[in-house]
Amino acid sequence: PILERHGGDASRLLQVLLEVQDVCHFIPSEAIDLIAAHFGVPRVNVEGVVGFYSFLSTHSVGEYRLLFSGNITDQMLGKDELMQYLCNKLWVEPGKVSEDGLVSIGSTSCTGMCDQGPAALINGWPLTKLDHNRLDLIAELIRSRKPVADWPAMLFEVVDNIHRGDVLLGQPFEPGAAIRATLARGAKETLVEVDKSNLRGRGGAGFKTASKWSFCHATIAEEEGGVICDIDGHPERFIVCNADEGEPGTFKDRVLLNSYADLVFEGMTVGARVVGASKGFLYLRGEYRYLLQQLEAVLKCRREAGLLGETILGQMDFSFDIEIHLGAGAYICGEESALIESLEGKRGRPRNRPPFPVTYGYKGRPTVVDNVETFACAAKIAEKGGAWFAAIGTAQSTGTKLISVSGDVARPGIYEYPFGVTVSQILDDCGAEGRPYAVQVSGPSGTTISWKEFERKIAFEDLPTAGALMVFRRKRDLFQVAQNFADFFAHESCGFCTPCRVGTELQKKIMSKIASGYGTASDLEELKRLGHILKTMSHCGLGSSAANPVLDILEKFPDMVESKLKAFAFKPAFDLDGALATARTITGRDDDWAHL
Ligand code: SF4
Incomplete structure (x- = not known):
């Protein structure tokens, strides 16, 4: 019936797969054959689509799939501890399916509920304002195998927060x-x-x-x-x-x-x-x-x-x-x-x-x-x-802009301003907590600004934005913020071009090494080199902006980053560039890129 309803146009493929995933909790191999035959496309095409989208899976994700939103604002609200709490209650390891096949618990990228986090998705439906009480209730509902459609409505309440x-x-x-x-x-x-x-x-x-x-x-x-x-x-x-x-x-x-x-x-x-x-x-x-x-x-x-x-x-x-x-x-x-x-x-x-x-x-x-x-x-x-x-806004940025405000503020939510509004005005209006230290404008692919730049304006001629403003108070670990963003880009890279596929992974690994206390000055240099490659050689905007948050904190908060290093003067014992000299001779290349 799913195939019949969608007709024979192959552009419906993804919609069909989403429905199969809903019904079976995964995409069975026989379904892939049926779908491929129905649309007249090779099986490998269908497998390629299943493998590409994170909400589709060729193995069972359980009757209940709970994905915690992994954005930094959810993390700041205790996402990691809450996820572990629920895993313990349901006897399941993060990222795995329970032995009885009932439930899996994992993380996903931002679910778009940063104004009412910590948030998660249960079988695709949003859960907001999670805390221990709500998780106790959710664990009970899952154990009693209550269909998600019959769960209490308050768990799914999403408010506009304008x-x-x-x-x-x-x-x-x-x-x-x-x-x-x-x-x-x-x-x-x-x-x-x-x-x-x-x-x-x-x-x-x-x-x-x-x-x-x-x-x-x-x-x-x-x-x-x-x-x-x-x-x-x-x-x-x-x-x-x-x-x-x-x-x-x-x-x-x-x-x-x-x-x-x-x-x-x-x-x-x-x-x-x-x-x-x-x-x-x-x-x-x-x-x-x-x-x-x-x-x-x-x-x-x-x-x-x-x-x-x-x-x-x-x-x-x-x-x-x-x-x-x-x-x-x-x-x-x-x-x-x-x-x-x-x-x-x-x-x-x-x-x-x-x-x-x-x-x-x-x-x-x-x-x-x-x-x-x-x-x-x-x-x-x-x-x-x-x-x-x-007549509204500035000469180059007319009209108004909707800003999604989250993070360390008393009133997260939506604010509509004429273009040209300063960051400090928004911070005043949303009740930024304590002395804000930094603001991420336009999400991970945007710009990190320090407290010295709060008089800058939201406008194409100064700070362009798709509409996100995440606020961080003084005690926040900005390195952890940039690390969260580096993880996000490594996870979301589509893998099509090498600079982004490899570069975002390397960036993530170096950030993790520094966060674990093993970083050295050469890692900072490596991050800058990687950032240059990502910016100049990636195929699309994801890759070319993936280094923005890392490069911003290196430039604007150098003391904070250096305080994470094991030894500032440490030099690696292994000379990678020297080791590649033979390869350069054989290939006849001696340009800048051959020295990466
Ligand atoms: Fe894919 Fe774009 Fe990243 Fe290249 S830069 S791997 S095309 S997301």
């Missing part, structure tokens, strides 16, 4: 308002308004949204004649909303999707009208699958209200619908070309670029991929105009 709203979160929005304004103004004029607004992508890269939309539209215009068409004869283009919010410390898209889904879907529909797309996808990270049902309900309401589907608001030449596609625990799928691969049912491996998705995206067709918050802004711009939006 502490400051502005134009997105603080003003009412009437569903349909942006589409009506778009239809009245026309697609071309709406693009002019988006251009005037100077809206830039909220996923972190900050690419101008109007340019992306206009490239996508222009590609088809140039190709007209030999293009692939949909069943109505229109050239195919796609709108994709990137809700794979995997950057540790970021959870603002969770809130937008939970309470402002209409605004997001409306922005996608406006985008569709501008570029001429008739199909859209929301790529929802696996950790947020608990939102799936309610998002489907919003889509249904919008179809019934004539805001989605055929002839939107009676406009004969405007049809557009949205399908939700679930991710399965792979941070790299937040990268737009990896996301498209995943949408096509494949491993989420970043593509070579160019061509960019706007010209060659989903199934080779022009595709706009924008962040959840970007679409929410686009809806507001369509409704209120580009000049209105451009």
Whole structure:
């Protein structure tokens, strides 16, 4: 029945595998054969997909799979001790399945609940605010084999925690308002308004949204004649909303999707009208699958209200619908070309670029991929105009930014500010505890700033961010923070290119060596060399930003790092570079890279 429901399009492969995993608690070998035959793809392709996503497994993960969120903020709230506590209660080793096959307990990357941690997932459903009492109850529920659907609702309570709203979160929005304004103004004029607004992508890269939309539209215009068409004869283009919010410390898209889904879907529909797309996808990270049902309900309401589907608001030449596609625990799928691969049912491996998705995206067709918050802004711009939006924020960073605040603060949660707000203002508003020592802006791939830099501004021209702000008070061990981030990148590297696959592992190992008290000055030099390789030679943004937190603490907190070393002046007894001299002679190479 699972295969029948999904039809024969191989792009449904990942969705099918997720359902099989749910039912069987793993992907049986016979299921792989059946799925491969059904979609007409080699078995090895299906195995490749299963092996790629961390929520899929070829061996049983137990009837109950509990994965603790491993972000540094969860760790600061006692995640390691709590995980061991539950393991002891259920007689299971971390990372293993209990002997009776009932339960497994392990760690996963950030689950996007940093404002209400320590958090975990039980069979994909989020558990928040874990403490010993809650874990006692959970252990009891597991021992009595109570289905997760019947567990007390309070265990799964996820709150929005909005502490400051502005134009997105603080003003009412009437569903349909942006589409009506778009239809009245026309697609071309709406693009002019988006251009005037100077809206830039909220996923972190900050690419101008109007340019992306206009490239996508222009590609088809140039190709007209030999293009692939949909069943109505229109050239195919796609709108994709990137809700794979995997950057540790970021959870603002969770809130937008939970309470402002209409605004997001409306922005996608406006985008569709501008570029001429008739199909859209929301790529929802696996950790947020608990939102799936309610998002489907919003889509249904919008179809019934004539805001989605055929002839939107009676406009004969405007049809557009949205399908939700679930991710399965792979941070790299937040990268737009990896996301498209995943949408096509494949491993989420970043593509070579160019061509960019706007010209060659989903199934080779022009595709706009924008962040959840970007679409929410686009809806507001369509409704209120580009000049209105451009008047908010700074010259290069117009509008507002949603910031997910977590760590050592009294009021973790979501804060919406006009761009240009200082870090110190945010710290005041969220009740930063004690004297904050450092702040991680934009998650592990972003920037670590010290207390000397708190007057810096959140803006593309100073501190660009996808929306995370993790606060660390003075007594926090920042080395441990950077080590957590190094572990994260080693775990999430997709393994496609050597500099990142090997570099992130080496970085993790050196950080671990220093943390265990065996580090020397040469390890710091090695970290810098590795950082240079990762930055300059990686295939995609994950690898090129994987050394950021390590290099930042080396530069900004040298005393703290050096205090961890066993001996500052220690030199390794083994001369690796000297040992490789013969190999260099044989290969005829004597450049910088041959000396690494
Ligand atoms: Fe994969 Fe890392 Fe290479 Fe990106 S940089 S393609 S994540 S191995």
